Amino acid sequence: MINLCKQLSEIKVIPVIAIKDATKAVKLAEILIDNGLPCAEVTFRTEDAALAMKNMRDAFPSMLIGAGTVLNKKQVDLAIDAGVDFIVSPGLNPTIVKYCQQRGIEIIPGVNNPSLVEEAMELGLKTLKFFPAEPSGGVNMLKALTAVYPVTFMPTGGVTPKNIHDYLSIPKVFACGGTWMVPNDLIDNNQWDELASLVKGVSSILR
Template sequence: MLEELLKRRIIPVIVIEDAGDAEPLAEALLKGGIDIIEVTFRTAAAEEAIGRIAKAFPDMMLGAGTVLTSEQADRALGAGARFGFAPGLNPKVVKHFQDAGGLFMPGVMTPSEIEQGLELGCKVLKFFPAAQAGGPAMIKALAGPYASQGLKFSPTGGITLDNMMDYLSLPVVSAIGGSWLATKKQIADKDWATIADQAKAAFSRAAAG
């Protein structure tokens, strides 16, 4: 699972208000070349949306975001999520998700949090909120002491098509998370063509290096 995740360089961070939008949204991302999605547990529709994507697109790498509690972890995994993200580091939630067979990436901002994550066996850590916490320069500074540990970061927050390569050019960054790939308004408007175009533009930029 970790090896498969590390092959993906862009992870759409998605907020779904209506579970009925799940399948066409996933299809739009796939048309743009992106076969991974993180559905955040910020809405009541998240669990059903994950389940619908898991059923309709079983080959898509499907994860849950904003997993803050063990109860949410159980619901995410039960619906079909294979990995999880959180904005912060809660050892109880990390362990619970891992014990249930999922790959979990907690959020970090400091060396102490990085060391806690490594102690919990997390080889990929979410750097959040990336832009506000110092961006690529901060990631480079944090990565130095831990290079020998095989640590990777997946920064999220304030990342766009214009600045994504500033992050992806860093060897320590495995992937970036982006909400711009499918905004809440675009999803509400069912603007699947624009979402597919945005996914394609990001995929092409990442592939070009």
């Protein structure tokens, strides 16, 4: 997990993607890589998610790929078969955490309160997703959690160009998940130039 955190912290912003058509995955991955975000969290919110992950992995073996919205063991298996580097879940499900540990895949589960953080720590986890970030109290809540617990966080859910600096300024935040640079309508309509512009804009935001 130390190596994964280091990789994610170097990228800082992790695109969270819901892709409906797996045939577009390679082009999307190419745009992410060429414009400074060589990473993707492909969520299991669409039927083509697993195939999209596999297509990205086959085309770009060194790209950092995560499977998001993982809710059950079958999705864990599908993600591993697709060649992902890590698993992300919206909540903390001990059964899924233990299954990922058994299968040797890193998991970053979602938490948003002290009790869940402590439960995650009991499972041996120190790298967590703060989700949904803004509805759960945003920066102030996250500062309160990081003041108490020896864990690091990836806030996701409501993170935008307007507040990302506030999140990344918290020492125990290693990266943020975001969707604004990969809107579904641009992917659906093959608006690759517009997507490239949004992705490229992330690096300017982080300067």
